[in-house]
Amino acid sequence: MAQAVLDEVIAAQGHQVPVHGRYDPQFAALADAFIENFQQEEELGAAVSVVIDGETVADLWGGHARASRQQEWGEHTTVCMMSVAKGVTGICFNMLIDAGLVDPDERVARYWPEFAQAGKIDIRVRHILDHTAAIPVLTTDVMQPGGFFDYPAYIRALEVQEPLWQPGTRAAYHVHNQGFLLGEIMRRVTGMNVGSFLRRHVTGPLQAEYWIGGMSADEQAHVAEVLPNTGARLFAAKDQALPERPTTPEGWQDGAVLRSFAFLQNPSEPWYDTMNSPRWREVEIASGSGHGNARAVARIYGATVGTVDGVSLLSPHQLAAMITEQHNQTELLQERPYHQALGVLLNTPEAVFMGPNPRSFGHHGLGGSIGFGDPDRRIGFSYCCNQMHAVGTNGPRAKRLIDALYSVL
Numbered sequence: 001m002a003q004a005v006l007d008e009v010i011a012a013q014g015h016q017v018p019v020h021g022r023y024d025p026q027f028a029a030l031a032d033a034f035i036e037n038f039q040q041e042e043e044l045g046a047a048v049s050v051v052i053d054g055e056t057v058a059d060l061w062g063g064h065a066r067a068s069r070q071q072e073w074g075e076h077t078t079v080c081m082m083s084v085a086k087g088v089t090g091i092c093f094n095m096l097i098d099a100g101l102v103d104p105d106e107r108v109a110r111y112w113p114e115f116a117q118a119g120k121i122d123i124r125v126r127h128i129l130d131h132t133a134a135i136p137v138l139t140t141d142v143m144q145p146g147g148f149f150d151y152p153a154y155i156r157a158l159e160v161q162e163p164l165w166q167p168g169t170r171a172a173y174h175v176h177n178q179g180f181l182l183g184e185i186m187r188r189v190t191g192m193n194v195g196s197f198l199r200r201h202v203t204g205p206l207q208a209e210y211w212i213g214g215m216s217a218d219e220q221a222h223v224a225e226v227l228p229n230t231g232a233r234l235f236a237a238k239d240q241a242l243p244e245r246p247t248t249p250e251g252w253q254d255g256a257v258l259r260s261f262a263f264l265q266n267p268s269e270p271w272y273d274t275m276n277s278p279r280w281r282e283v284e285i286a287s288g289s290g291h292g293n294a295r296a297v298a299r300i301y302g303a304t305v306g307t308v309d310g311v312s313l314l315s316p317h318q319l320a321a322m323i324t325e326q327h328n329q330t331e332l333l334q335e336r337p338y339h340q341a342l343g344v345l346l347n348t349p350e351a352v353f354m355g356p357n358p359r360s361f362g363h364h365g366l367g368g369s370i371g372f373g374d375p376d377r378r379i380g381f382s383y384c385c386n387q388m389h390a391v392g393t394n395g396p397r398a399k400r401l402i403d404a405l406y407s408v409l
Contacts, residue, residue: 003022003023003024004022004023004024004025004028004031005021005022006019006020006021006022006023006031006034006060007019007020008020008035010035010038010039011039012038012039012043013038013039013042015069017038017062017063017064018062018063018072018073019034019035019038019060019061019062019063020060020061020062020075021034021058021059021060021061021062022058022059022060023057023058023059023060024057024058026057026408027050027057027058027404027405027408028408029404029405029407029408030048030050030058030060030401030404030405030408031058031060032404033400033401033403033404034046034048034060034062034401035062036400037397037400037401038062038063041396041397041400042387042389043063043385043387043397044063044064044067044069044227044385044386044387045062045063045064045065045073045077045079045224045385045386045387046061046062046063046073046383046384046385046386046397047059047060047061047062047073047077047293047294047295047383047384048060048061048294048381048382048383048384048401049293049294049295049297049298049299049381049382050298050379050380050381050405051298051299051301051302051308051379051380051381052302052377052378052379052380053306053378054302054303054306054307054308054309054378056295056298056299058405059294059295061073061074061075061077061293061294065077065224065225065386066224066225067225067227073224073386074222076209076222076293077222077223077224077293078209078210078211078219078222078223078224078291078292078293078296079223079224079226079291079292079293079369079384079385079386080223080226080275080280080281080289080290080291081290081291081292081297081365081369081371081384082288082290082365082366082367082369083175083287083288083363083364083365083366084290084292084297084362084363084364084365084369084370084371084382084384085179085212085285085286085287085288085289085290085363085365086178086179086286086287086288086343086344086363087301087343087344087345087361087362087363087371087372088198088202088210088212088290088297088300088363088371089178089179089182089183089194089212089286089287089290089343090129090182090322090342090343090344090363091202091300091304091313091314091322091343091344092186092194092197092198092201092202093129093182093185093186093343094314094318094321094322094342094343095201095202095313095314095318096186096189096190097318097321098314098315098317098318101189101190102125102185102189103125104124104125104126104129104342105124105125105126106124106125107121107122107123107124107125108120108123108124108125108127108128108181108185109121109123111125111185111188111189112184112185112188114159115158115159115184117159117160118159118160118161118162118163119162119163120135120161120162120163120167122167123135123163123167123168124167124168125185126326126342127167127168128174128178128181128182128185129182129326129342129343130171130326130327130340130341130342130343131171131172131173131174131178131331131340132167132168132169132170132171132172132326132327133163133167133174133177133181134163134164134165134166134167134168134169134170134172135158135161135162135163135164135174135177135181136164136172136173136174136175136177136332136333137164137175137177138157138158138161138177139161139162139164140157140160140161142156142157142160143157148176148283148285149279149283151180151283151284154180155180155184158177158180158181158184170329170332171327171329171331171332171338171340172331172332172333173331173332173333173334173336174287175287175288175333176285176287176288177287178286178287179194179284179285179286179287179288180285180286180287182194182286182343183284183286193213193284193286194212194213194284194286195211195212195213195214195284195286196214198210198211198212199211199214201313202300202303202313203296203300205309205311206296206299206300206303206308206309206311207309208292208295208296208297208299208300209222209292209293209295209296210290210291210292210293210296210297210300211281211290211291211292212284212285212286212289212290212291213281213282213283213284213285213286213289214282214284215281215282215291219281220278220281223281223291224386225276225386226275226276226367226386226388227386227387227388228275228367228388229367229387229388229389229390288365288366292384293382293384294371294382294383294384295382296382297371297380297382297384298371298380298381298382299380300313300371300380301362301371301372301373301379301380301381301382302373302378302379302380303380304319304373304380305319305373305374305375305378305379305380306378308380319375321342322341322342322343322344322361323341323342323344323346323359323361323375324341324342325339325340325341325346326340326341326342327340328340334392336351336392337350337351338351338352339358341361344361344362344363345361345362345363345364346358346359346360346361347359347360347361347372350393351392351393352364352370352393352394353393353394353398353399353402354370354372354374354381354402355372355374355381355402355403355405355406356406357374357376357377359374359375359376360372360373360374360375360379361373361375362381364393364394364398366388367385367387367388367389368383368385368388368389368394368395368397368398369382369383369384369385369394369398370382370383370394370398377409379405381402381405383397383398383401385397
């Protein structure tokens with residue numbers, strides 16, 4: 001592509017902010033919107049990247065990687081993109097379906113016999129992919145604080161967990177459990193965990209800087225500091241008392257947010273230190289510990305809707321199957337409406353905005369990061385940031401960038 005170069009220092013929020021990158025001149029509006037985010041929003045460090053028909057048409061980054069503003073956000077800076085990992089994991093899992101290794105209509109117990117305990121024999125693989133498996137949180141006493149980082153213990157806890165209502169009937173966001181559930185099925189059928197599969201079959205071929213667990217010291221050296229917003233519901237819930245176990249699906253609306261994080265850390269460890277610790281980058285939590293940058297995630301989605309550097313991740317048949325709507329419910333955990341597909345979300349403007357195409361699919365992450373694909377425009381898009389926002393949607397910063405992108409198409 002013909003390239004324009006973004007290499008400026010702008011004044012924003014009383015600071016001098018470096019912004020860099022490359023873009024096709026047709027997408028100058030996206031570069032303007034990227035700068036505007038630093039000037040009008042709470043942006044600290046961020047990146048945005050767009051792939052169309054396999055070609056990168058914009059790749060921008062800027063700001064700072066630390067709250068101290070002593071380190072710039074560089075071309076290869078990565079950050080925890082939180083639940084953006086769910087979309088990446090969903091694509092990986094659909095690759096298994098595409099290869100005939102997993103049937104979404106089969107019982108989970110076919111691949112993982114121990115899962116059938118405690119009344120879970122009839123839970124199907126698709127119930128995990130669309131958040132209707134009825135086990136969004138753990139309620140047994142077998143897990144302790146800090147157990148979140150013990151994969152075998154977490155799997156054993158899922159095996160003895162009973163469904164909280166009739167599986168397949170109500171959607172509730174399986175915040176962390178979805179990643180453990182899909183990851184264990186993947187391990188049973190391939191011998192690889194999600195992070196290993198991702199490296200071998202996705203990010204390795206695409207040369208994409210995105211990891212789910214297992215990051216080396218060299219890979220961690222590029223990770224930006226995450227600055228959570230304590231107004232976000234998932235963080236605010238941490239300081240509430242655990243409620244009694246409700247007996248109806250609706251009864252979980254108040255307590256499930258907290259329960260989903262109850263086993264994350266030891267009480268003596270500060271919450272935000274956990275999210276910026278080496279073990280958070282090394283442990284595999286396939287629903288939330290993915291670290292990467294916008295360039296990597298845009299390439300992943302670009303290779304899902306088409307081909308990038310000779311790499312195509314899904315057949316047209318499986319892409320169509322993956323983005324077929326499974327339901328449109330207000331899920332119980334955070335009371336958000338979602339057009340839910342098979343392992344990914346469909347465009348739901350009131351909760352996760354992905355432009356004008358209702359067939360666009362992907363996943364946002366707590367605090368504002370997002371990755372999505374537009375199968376009709378053959379677009380892979382991603383935005384990531386380290387200063388999280390508190391709103392329940394993917395927020396004004398991502399929306400400004402997405403609007404700017406589509407305004408010139």
